[in-house]
């Protein structure tokens with residue numbers, strides 16, 4: 001039986017799996033088709049891809065900054081160059097924006113290179129059996145001596161409630177939603193903008209995928225993130241009227257750029273129900289040696305990938321100090 005099953009291939013799952021793999025046998029399980037979680041890259045053909053979750057890595061923590069620099073040297077990550085325009089004037093001007101060389105799940109791929117991945121395997125029930133775990137999905141079952149869950153807070157609580165201590169169940173974590181639109185724009189001219197942050201009722205941020213220099217096409221490709229209030233209002237209903245809401249966002253975006261609305265085509269509208277938590281939960285991770293259950297994720301610490309990495313590192317240190325028998 002393997003030592004650890006890590007549930008989730010986002011940055012916290014990929015980081016903890018990579019660290020534990022030095023000493024233990026590890027497998028990753030994820031319900032999605034590809035790895036990366038909210039750091040997801042959507043390929044629409046052989047050439048073109050969208051980063052439709054995480055937009056870029058940035059670092060406040062000096063250890064995370066050094067880690068990103070190391071990965072830039074290894075050519076896993078690179079700087080996202082060009083004009084990043086911020087009409088909200090809230091963030092640090094010209095702050096470094098780091099992206100994957102091929103896609104924003106490159107880092108996850110790199111971390112999980114040597115680890116067995118079980119994709120499209122949603123875990124619905126977990127059962128602790130004295131000295132090991134059983135993980136159940138539709139038509140499959142996994143066994144492991146220990147498990148690490150890295151889902152957003154609400155999903156973790158739902159799956160593991162029976163085994164969680166009161167202090168975890170009582171954490172106040174409210175993750176915000178985000179509705180994201182992937183767009184193609186037929187316009188035979190390069191737009192000299194890498195990203196735009198704006199004050200608008202519908203649109204908060206637009207990323208020009210062409211500016212990442214991963215592909216070269218005549219058309220422009222955009223990833224549009226909507227505002228928190230717009231996403232909150234529509235997250236539970238947008239699926240019923242995808243075309244309508246896609247057109248509403250396109251109309252707003254074409255007005256902002258002063259371009260013909262008909263030059264845009266929507267590829268996909270996606271609602272991230274648990275996009276980020278912008279407060280600190282008061283804990284960095286969770287490790288219960290008795291139940292051989294660990295939990296880490298960005299939401300413990302903050303809204304960004306940096307928080308996912310820090311939470312996973314914290315959990316690894318806890319397991320090292322207090323290892324399972």
Ligand SMILES: Cc1cc2nc3c(=O)[nH]c(=O)nc-3n(C[C@H](O)[C@H](O)[C@H](O)COP(=O)(O)OP(=O)(O)OC[C@H]3O[C@@H](n4cnc5c(N)ncnc54)[C@H](O)[C@@H]3O)c2cc1C
Nearest residue numbers: 008010011012031037038053054055056123297298304305
């Ligand atoms: C739209 C959007 C934009 C963002 N932009 C940025 C940004 O610019 N910069 C930044 O630093 N951060 C950004 N973030 C946040 C960043 O993506 C996250 O902080 C980070 O990816 C979280 O990683 P994680 O491993 O903690 O969680 P996740 O990436 O959510 O990983 C959890 C994994 O668990 C899997 N899973 C869930 N339930 C099950 C189940 N029952 N069975 C099996 N698998 C399951 C999921 O498929 C997922 O792969 C953004 C997030 C979103 C949604």
